[in-house]
Amino acid sequence: MVNIKDVAKKAGVSVTTVSRVINNRGYIGKETRKKVEKAMADINYSPNQIARALQKSQSYLLGVIVPDSEHPFFAELIKNIELYAYKNNYKLLLCNSLDEAEKETNYIGMLRENRVDGIIMCSQTLDVEEYKKVDLPIVSFDRIMSNDIPYVGSDNFNGGRVATKHLVDSGCQKLLHLSGPLDLDMLPNRRSDAFKLVCMEHDIPYKIIEEEYSRDTFSFFEHHEKFIEEKVSKELLTYDGVFCSNDILAYALYIHAQKRGINVPEQLKIVGYDFNSFTRMLQKPKLTTVKQPVDRIGRELCSTLINMIEDKDGEKRNNTIVDIELIRGETT
Structure with a gap:
């Protein structure tokens, strides 16, 4: 069986250099790394992961x-x-x-x-x-x-500030924020802090409605639909802008508004949060959202x-x- 010495000989480098490449330790020049990797491929050498694990605990x-x-x-x-x-x-x-x-x-x-x-x-x-x-x-x-x-984490406070400021700059005069549970000490709660601060700075009336986490039989979309129907729907027309804590919730709100004949964005403007694969796949509508670089x-x-x-x-x-x-x- 070939071993690390054979790789070193083939690549024309020391055994220590080969070890550094394998373990990704220390500085290794780009050309040297390529030489070692090519030598490993040429002689079909594969590092023994179990041996490495035992050696390094x-x-x-x-x-x-x-x-x-x-x-x-x-x-x-x-x-x-x-x-x-x-x-x-x-x-x-x-x-x-x-x-x-x-x-x-x-x-x-x-x-x-x-x-x-x-x-x-x-x-x-x-x-x-x-x-x-x-x-x-x-x-x-x-x-x-x-x-x-x-x-x-992402800059949650700035994310909340940017989303809320965009709604204000778009002409919204009364804002709603659909958040996660705020009793948990989580960094995403800084989005709600920023939402309140921007609203107060611009003298904009606002409200925050918290969506509780739940492990029921609903899919994520169905869970958000239920939340909107039970907690948001009755007073939705009171607001002209909504900042949602995630994009699936924002999309569920958009569908709910469509069913009720509320035009988006003419009557109701919506901003989401995440810009994940779900959001990028959406053809209609293209959500306005805050991108977390996942x-x-x-x-x-x-x-x-x-x-x-x-x-x-x-x-x-x-x-x-x-x-x-x-x-x-x-x-x-």
């Missing part, structure tokens, strides 16, 4: 816990996490918590039993203190847990966790906030 497994991988945003986020993990020779164990605290607790235990090297937490139903007890590197998406647990968020989550695992730089990990962008469509 690593499993090269990352745990990812999401609320629901069926949701377009999280489906796209998982894809981008996996792409970066694959490039760095890591694999994923994916768990759906369905926003159930007991299930999330059990999954954390299962991931520890399977010796994952670290966890990306996109579902946060437990008290912050519970995450501090997990004796593994953790990176959080959209939640501040502690000084020792870094987080990655590709960069996924990359930052994964790279932050891998750096913690491999203790690169040996420093405290910084939190990462990525920029948002307003995507103008046909609903404003």
